[in-house]
Amino acid sequence: FGIHDRPLVKNNRIIPIEHKGIKLMSMGFLVEQGTPMIWRGPMVHQAVEQFLRDVEWGGLDILVVDLPPGTGDAQMTLSQKIKLDGAVIVSTPQNLALIDARKGVAMFQKMDVPILGIVENMSGFFCPNCNHETHIFGHGGAAAEAKKLGVPLLASLPLVPELVQASDDGHPLDTIESNERLAVAYTNMTNAVLNRMTVAVEPK
Template identity: 55%
Template sequence: MTEDDIRAALAPFNLTRRLDGVHVRDGLVQVSLTATREEAAGLEPLRREVEAALRALPGVKSAAVVLTAHAAPPAPPTAETVLPGVKHVVAVASGKGGVGKSTVAVNLAVALAQSGLKTGLLDADIYGPSLPKMLGLTRKPEVREGRMIPLEAWGVRVMSIGFLVPEDKALIWRGPMVMGALNQMLGQADWGELDVLVVDMPPGTGDAQLTLAQKAKPAGAVIVSTPQDIALLDARRGVQMFAQVGVPVLGVVENMSYFCCPNCGHRSDIFGHGGARAEAERLGVPFLGEIPLQLAIREAGDAGAPVVASQPQSQVAEAFRDLAAQVAQALAG
């Protein structure tokens, strides 16, 4: 299945004026169609019809058709990547804050390292860097021949702006300064040879996301959401953003999926349950699993010892290892 095959399948729908982008990778198909806000509701039946037709094609594992009011940004430059020794970059993202994205990114990276992959972790959240605390790192990185050397923790190479500024200092920076810091951590850090670099993305869909998509050229993105509707709306925007910049979505993971009382074992769906699975199916992207809400996750993060390493036999550690196995399989495919 190639991009030409998809474009041929779209020909009967006469979408030439609206076709904004087509991306095909390992049987995962994403198509962007331009539409104004006023047109979007009226085009929803067409969007569903096109999506269903693409899913029915031989060789297509999943298909997502999204409507966007903005033209896709220019393609990234063909110059040599700023990460020459990194085989794959995986963005861990969310449409909004507060869904546990950094917790997922940290435990995903450690689980990938435990599986034998050379793994790095980049904290791209300049305004709210949390990885130093979650990994128990307090020192500054060395600088050798003008390049920063990432710190190491739990088998993972790590870079964060939090290593360079005091923990209690607010970064009141405008956009150009934020972009400069990201570019430094990408291009002026000596990551060495890595099988995968996990990027903990800032929440939202702004300049930082576009910069990383163009500079780091991610092999895929993992979208983190909680089950409730308001979080899923923002997760949907995240999927659309990556479709616009040509980054395949590896799947959606439901964090804080449910809570089991440690005393009586009673299960409570505090934020609802199953919303992320349903949203992934609607968008035509894989569902990567459920991460429960557990006290152990918070305690491990505060202690600087990710739960997948400090409590490897726990149920939640197993959930993170399963997530890592699916991501590794998608990258290998």
């Protein structure tokens, strides 16, 4: 989101930074730019706990936690500390990335976290001149993996250079709203996630 401000602290509570109605918190807000983050198990555990316990989230519709790929300490700690309504596994189409996705699905299932589905990111590049789609990172890998694992493919998101630049500049939502292909892809993904969450949290 292009945010470099530090969050305020009031009454020993961290106030998340708000942007376009979204409350945001990141370790990047708490350290100097360019400072390397050397993550070890206890530090990851402490950071996850602090974000859950000490941030003044207030009323939220959904809390989304963006985690690194794989099955590290962050995923384990989060799954142990709170009841998660579901996990969305994000992967690019190539086989190497799908290995991490497969491990992520297995870990969350072992922790009794519902798998909402898989999102294939950077699934294809559309030429701005002729609109031809090129599959730079392969094609259909996430769909095949989702079928193999018995989970839904929630969305295939195109690779759009304008969105990359807009994200660096801090206004990705504006670009998504103004690009019909992106708007449809992200709206469909959002609806698919919400529908799956409704199923996941229904009483058995």
